[in-house]
Amino acid sequence: MSINLHALMLFYQVALAGSVTEASKRLAISQPAISSQIRQFEKQHHIVLFEKKGRHLVLTPFGQKLLKPTSKLFDLEQQIQDMIADYQNHPRGKLRIIGNYLATSVLIPKWAALFKQRYPDVEVEISTVNSQKALNSLKNDESDIAIFGNSEITDEDYQSLYCLELYRDEFRFVVAPAHKYANQRVSMKAMMNEPFIMREEGSATKMRLLEICHNNNVEPPKIELQFNGLNETIQAVAAGYGVSFVSSLVSSSFIERGELAEVDVPRVRFTNTILLCAHKEDKLEAFVKDFISIVRKDKSIQSRPDPS
Template sequence: MSINLHALMLFYEVALAGSVTEASKKLNISQPAISAQIRNFEKQYGILLFEKKGRSLVLTPFGQKLFKPTEQLFIVEEQIRSMIGDYHKHPHGKLRIAGNYLATSVLIPKWASLFKQQFPQVAVEIATVNSQAAFERLTHFEVDIAIFGDSNITNQTGHSLHCLELYSDEFVFVVSPHHQYANQQISMEQMIKEPFIMREEGSTTKKRLIEVCRAQQVNPPNIELQFDGLNETIQAVVAGYGASYVSLLVASQFIRRGELAKVDVEGVRLINKIVLCSHEPAYLEGYIRDFISIVLNNKA
C-alpha cells in the first residue's frame, strides 16, 4: 500500500505550525485545499490525526505517534535535496567533516591542508561541535567524517559505522600557573572543592569528569562557569579563575607556553581515545577515502 506523501507532508506542516492557517501561509496552498487533503488521507487509511479543542487543532494520540517518523521522513528528504544540490554545486565533490574542538583546532587543520594540496577542486566544510553532536551528524548523513574524543559514543546501538582509533589522549586537571595547586599533587577531595569551568552538556570532558568523580566516590564539583566551546573554557582558566578537566592534546600547548599548569590528582588517570568514524568505506566517494588515507599517513 503506497502512502500519499503529499497529504502526509500537509499533516506534518499543520502539526508543526499548529494550525491550517499558518501552514497555508507557509506553503502558499489554500486552507480548504489543505483541510480537504488531510480529511481524504484520514478517510483513506481509517485514522484520525487532528481533533478540535475550542478554536484550536490538536493532534490525536495517533497523530502524536505519527508525527515523529513523519518528521524523520522529511528530514531525510531535505538531506537528499541538499546532497543533490551539493552534487550540482560541487561537481568535483564536497567533503563534510564534523569534529569536537580538539579535532578541529589541533588535528584537522593539518590534514585538511594536505588534502586540499592534492585535491584543490574538492570543497571542504568543517564544523566544530561536541562529540555527541559529531556522531549524530554522521549517523544522520549530514557529514561524511566525524572525528572526536569519545569512543564510548560509537557503542550506541543501531548504527553501523567504520571507526578507527587515531590517538590515545589523556584528560588532565588544569589551573592557572599562579593557582595554589599548580604543579602540585593533591587528593580528589581537595580538587573538587575548587570552582570548575566546563563545557556544555553532551561534551566528552564533562561526561568524563562525572565518571571520574563516580569512580572516586565523590560528588561532582560545582560548575561555576559553563561555555559552549573548549577555547573559551581554557581562556577562563588561563585568566586565573577556577579549574577545569581537559584533553592533554589541547592543554599541552598552553602548558608549554606557561599559561596553564597541571594538577596531579592522586589515583586519577583517564585515557581518552580519539576516533575517526565514517560510513562503510566501500560506499564512500573516492575523495573521502583519500582524506582518511591522508589522516592515517600523517598522524604524527
C-alpha cells in the same frame, strides 16, 4: 494501500504551524485544499488526526503518534535535497568533516590543508559539535568523516563503520600558574571543592569527570562557568579563575608557554582515544579515501581491525 505523501506532508505542516491558516500561508496553498486533502487522507485510512478544542486545532493521540515518524520522513527528504544541491553546486565533490572541538581546532586544520593542496576543486566543510553529535551525524549520512573521542562509540558501531585510532589522549587537571594548587599534588576531594569551568551539557569530558567522581566516591564539583568551546574554557582558567579537566593535546602548549599549570591528582587517570570514523570503504568516494590516507601518513597510527 499506498500512502499519499502530499497529504501526509500537509498534515505535517499543519501540525508544525498549529493551524490550517498558518500552514496555508507558508505553503501558498488554499485553506480549503489543505483541509480537503487531510480529510480524504483520514477517510482513506480510517483515522482522525486533528480535533477542535474551542477555536484551536489540536492533534489527536494518534496524530501525535504519527508526527514523529512523519518528521523523520521529511527530514530525510530534506537531506536528499541537500545532497542533490551539494552535487549540483560541487560536481567535483564535497568533503564533509565533523568533529569535536579538539579535532577541529588541533587535528583537522593541517589535514584539511594537505587535502586541499591535492584536491583544490573539492569543497571542504568542517563542523564542530560534541562527540555524540559527531557520531550521530556520520550515522545519519550528514557527514563523510567524523573525528571524536571513542567514549560514545559501541561495539555495534565498530562493526558497521570504518574506525581508525588516531591518538590516546590523557586528560589532566589544569589551573592558572598563580593558583594555590599549581604544580602541586592534591587529593581528589580537595580538587573537587574548587570552582570548575567546563564544556556544555553533552560534552564527553564532562561526563567522564562525573564518572571519575562516582568511582572515587567523591561529590562532583560545582560548575561555576560553562562554555560551548574548549578554547574559551582554557582562556577562563588561564585568566585566574577556577579549575578545569582538559585534553593534554590541547593543554600542553599552554603549559609549555607558562599560561597554565598542571595539578597532580593521585589515582586519577583518564585516557580518551581519538578516532576517525567513516562508512565502509565500498561506500566512500575516492577523495574521502584519500583524506583518510593523508591522515594515516601524517601520523604513526593504527586502525582497529576492519571486521568486514
